[in-house]
Amino acid sequence: MSEALTSPTAPDRGVPQPDAQTIERLVSAAVAAPSMHNSQPWRFRYLPASRTVEIRAALERSLPAEDPTGRGLHLSVGAALFNLRVAVRVLGWEPVVRLLPHPAEPRLLASVRLGGPVRPATGPADTATFEAIWLRHSSRLPFTDEPVPARLRVDAVAAAHAEGVGLLLPDPDECRRLLGLTAEAETRNLSDAERARESRSWVRERDDTPFGVPPEALGNVDHEARVPLRDFVGMRAAGRPAPVAFEAHPQLAVLVSPGDRPADWLRAGQAMERVLLLATAAGVRSSLLHQAVEWPDLRWMLRDPGTGPGYVQMLIRLGYGPEGAASPRADASAVLER
Known part of the structure; x- marks a missing residue:
């Protein structure tokens, strides 16, 4: 599920458009990602003409004192981007990712185009990763001394x-x-x-x-x-x-x-x-x-x-x-x- 960096292309012919419920499910997976102080510094936009989900920085939820360069904000958006990639794949499309796609628009940090049908078909590893999205959260409680395998x-x-x-x-x-x-x-x-x-x-x-x-x-x-x-x-x-x-x-x-x-x-x-x-x-x-x-x-x-x-x-x-x-x-x- 590695990142695919491509130039913009026309949507694949014959590939179905996601409905509104599917788009909300994709975004719900993305926003389950971790972020500094749970600030959730992201906004999403879906462009039907190109079947593309754009992720922008929500600067009103940035942390100027603790994250003045925006490095932590980008880490948070990157985590949301990964969740979005997983969800796109599990729901049947091949995710086509571009980072910082328009330099003249610095708030636009990434885009994911819903490409053709998943190649190869979604397997158990994809499903397990998708299910983990809804279970993952930080635990600030004590751990045991049992070693990680x-x-x-x-x-x-x-x-x-x-x-x-x-x-x-x-x-x-x-x-x-x-x-x-x-x-x-x-x-x-x-x-x-x-x-x-x-x-x-x-x-x-x-x-x-x-x-x-x-x-x-x-x-x-x-x-x-x-x-x-x-x-x-x-x-x-x-x-x-x-x-x-x-x-x-x-x-x-x-x-x-x-x-x-x-x-x-x-x-x-x-x-x-x-x-x-x-x-x-x-x-x-x-x-x-x-x-x-x-x-x-x-x-x-x-x-x-x-x-x-x-x-x-x-x-x-x-x-x-x-x-x-x-x-x-x-x-x-x-x-x-x-």
């Missing part, structure tokens, strides 16, 4: 590679170093008034918005400080759950791209979601550690010089544990422009 680790590396992105699986010593850098980033985030205010603003305080993280999904704090998950509300917030014990040996995967431009970020987002869905289908939980990537000096230090050049885009924590609470998503109709 070696077969899944190998498959995760291959999944990222299929999108043109590297996935490194650090040993325990390197995991501790990476988590230490993440903890340093957390300290900085809590000390930076603008960043801390922005994080707090994305905690949902009412049920009439699908955007942001609900309080029940924030999770606990590791009383041993081994797993520095993002602290949205501050250490002394009233009603905060008591600290609990997290896994003694956190298992990380490091997403590394060869380049660091918007197209690279979109590819990294697709690779990230492909790995997350693979883990979900195997019953493995995940959460995303992005804090250190937000500080240029710490991001540089995340690199492992022994593995060659590359740009770290995300740390993924993997393991077994409780499902945790899911964050809501906007209805397809709310993000689908007519």
Whole structure:
């Protein structure tokens, strides 16, 4: 299911148009993707004449303090793009993807044309990936120390590679170093008034918005400080759950791209979601550690010089544990422009 980059062509003759319900189902799959603070920074438009779904950045839901370059926004849109590709394929079309298709329109980040019938026919792997879209969500709860199976680790590396992105699986010593850098980033985030205010603003305080993280999904704090998950509300917030014990040996995967431009970020987002869905289908939980990537000096230090050049885009924590609470998503109709 690798990305297909082509020039625009006329729609395949004889290929049926999707109806309105199918378009909403495609968009619903896309919006199930993860995004920073569940900001869901995307909008969709369907063009019947070319059977193309366009994905644009919703800049009103960007994070200027924590994501000033828009790198995290592109990762989020890349994850939504991967879900859309999966859904298009499972529903019977071959997805034809273009990244940044019109340079003069910078908000248009990607398009997916519904090409001819799927080649080859959809198989069990496609179906399992599609089903995982609706099950996947971040778990900010403690994991057990049960190791992630070696077969899944190998498959995760291959999944990222299929999108043109590297996935490194650090040993325990390197995991501790990476988590230490993440903890340093957390300290900085809590000390930076603008960043801390922005994080707090994305905690949902009412049920009439699908955007942001609900309080029940924030999770606990590791009383041993081994797993520095993002602290949205501050250490002394009233009603905060008591600290609990997290896994003694956190298992990380490091997403590394060869380049660091918007197209690279979109590819990294697709690779990230492909790995997350693979883990979900195997019953493995995940959460995303992005804090250190937000500080240029710490991001540089995340690199492992022994593995060659590359740009770290995300740390993924993997393991077994409780499902945790899911964050809501906007209805397809709310993000689908007519």
